[in-house]
Amino acid sequence: MKAKVALQYILPHRACSRVVYWATRWRFGPWKHWLISQIVRRYDVDMSQAAEPDIRSYPTFNAFFTRALKAGARAPAGDADTLLCPADGKISQTGRIENGRIFQAKGQSYSAAELLGSEEAAAPYRNGHFATIYLSPRDYHRVHMPADGALTATTHIPGRIFSVAPFAVEAIPRLFARNERLVCHFENQHGPFALVLVGAILVSSISTVWDGLVVPPYASNITAREQRARNIRLARFEEMGRFNMGSTVIVLLPEGASVDATLTPLAPVKMGQRLGQWNATHPS
Known part of the structure; x- marks a missing residue:
């Protein structure tokens, strides 16, 4: 090891x-x-x-x-206020973001600010919730929307391309905040949320439905783009991007949303199943 x-x-x-x-x-x-x-x-x-x-x-x-699923292979859970799992895979970690820090594994953590590229971008999630989902080579590799959302900004952040397999996540400090990644910011009537598509060694190719292939090329500087003027709106359960090989997607939610406590590390998940809830009345 x-x-x-x-x-x-x-x-x-x-x-x-x-x-x-x-x-x-x-x-x-x-x-x-x-x-x-x-x-x-x-x-x-x-x-x-x-x-x-x-x-x-x-x-x-x-x-x-990057194959498509046949019609009916997945269905969105719950009602419009139910947050959906964005991808097939396994849960790496879920939980509360505590004073802006996100748990990685075995005592490892990193800040939302370094993950997203700035303190300003991280502010809405300081005491929110997160879910980290690992996609293995056997999984469906398209990423879908956990909720309805209007695209507000994207940030392409340069970095390493460490493996995101469990052995690396447990051993490499701040791994997700060090790897090359694409941050996609959305908002809806409940507030902001973010999807972070994290690249990985041998598999660091990322596409979105609005721009096509984004990575590569690999970034040398942080590239932030305001996206509101493009009026890109995606529906809950709709495809938003894909990994052209496997990797990890991180969902960030503001305070007031929750992630189901039943989603524990290594739990298998399917795109479209319940991830959590908007406007939760109790903590997960």
Whole structure:
């Protein structure tokens, strides 16, 4: 385990990720068929839920990895005030943001300000709630809206591209606040909320439905964009982005919303299931 962690600091993250980016888009039939079949077998991927279950029909490995679900494979839980899980995967952590700090794992924490890129952006979440969801290679890799929301701003933050697998999350301090990431800010009648799409080694390619491919290119400086004038509004349960390989998504909620206490670390989750509630009358 120590060797795996040490490699995270030594490996040339961006160079490795560029090679994988190219390899997952190579259309050479024998290569992409072999690679897809390896992932399906190794990670026991359930292709019966895919809109296209035939793995040989995908033109590239990335097309397979970002595959759509068939109609009815997921359904939004609850009513309009029920917050939805934005992705398939496993819970890494959930809980209250305490004085602006977010729990990572085993005594590790980081600040909302460093995650989002500024104290101003983090202010609404100082005593709010968070949910961190890890997407493994077997999971559906599109990210959906936990609630109705108007896009207000995005921030592309440069950084490392450490693995976000559980072993790395437990061992590398402030990992999510150090990795390259895209912060998407939304608001609705209840207040603001944010989705943070965190890149990871070999899998650091992120797209949104409004801008297409955002990462790469990798950032060298923090790039903040005001988005209100574009009038981009997405409905609860609607797709908002995708990881072109797997990674982690973090949901930040203001005080007054809650995350279900039943969502404990390593609990499997599905996109569309109940994540929490707006205007909670009791803490989770």
